[in-house]
């Protein structure tokens with residue numbers, strides 16, 4: 001899709017299968033199962049959507065999916081084989097990995113950073129995007145390097161230390177305008193250092209708030225993943241952000257939704273609902 005002068009595309013990097021209870025928190029299955037299909041093991045499919053932003057001068061990615069270098073345990077946790085469509089998806093858009101200028105990591109959970117590295121041929125992870133600066137929040141960097149017991153399984157240092165070692169990490173603090181039209185916003189909520197991206201061109205805006213609103217169901221304030229470390233913060237952000245997006249007719253992207261990658265939010269008077277926009 002076009003957003004002002006910018007070109008926005010989405011690559012479905014892989015599809016993972018995760019526990020429904022993990023994704024919808026305190027909401028009972030009787031309610032959330034109206035929105036998503038579960039398989040026989042009670043697992044919910046979750047796309048790993050990588051947003052590609054081309055400004056005309058710069059190429060940016062928001063998150064990188066799981067990548068190809070998953071251990072057997074990680075394949076079990078995410079319920080998927082390491083069949084990354086990241087490079088083939090970029091190739092379809094005519095983009096080579098070394099042409100990417102920035103990779104924005106909303107946070108460092110494996111399903112958002114795994115694709116940032118590739119196998120060097122000897123089984124060692126090396127940066128895939130050799131020229132790109134990889135942007136993340138300082139609070140996220142600190143949490144990922146010293147994770148609490150609850151988060152430990154979601155962070156894998158072998159997926160982000162190669163970026164650090166190669167000098168490709170740019171660690172920021174708080175809200176920052178990365179380049180004209182690309183703003184990064186520290187959200188907290190899902191993790192303490194989780195950030196969202198606001199893309200703006202010619203008055204149009206696209207909000208990529210990743211795991212704050214991973215599926216369209218999460219537009220409802222009480223739908224908060226049990227994986228979120230600070231669920232009340234997630235609710236607060238959504239209550240501030242989503243009515244504002246609806247009122248202005250801005251766009252919202254989903255990092256894990258299957259059917260809808262980008263939507264407008266419609267206020268029916270009773271509730272907010274997602275209206276699909278073709279990307």
Ligand SMILES: [Zn+2]
Pocket residue numbers: 107109112190211
């Ligand atoms: Zn996450």
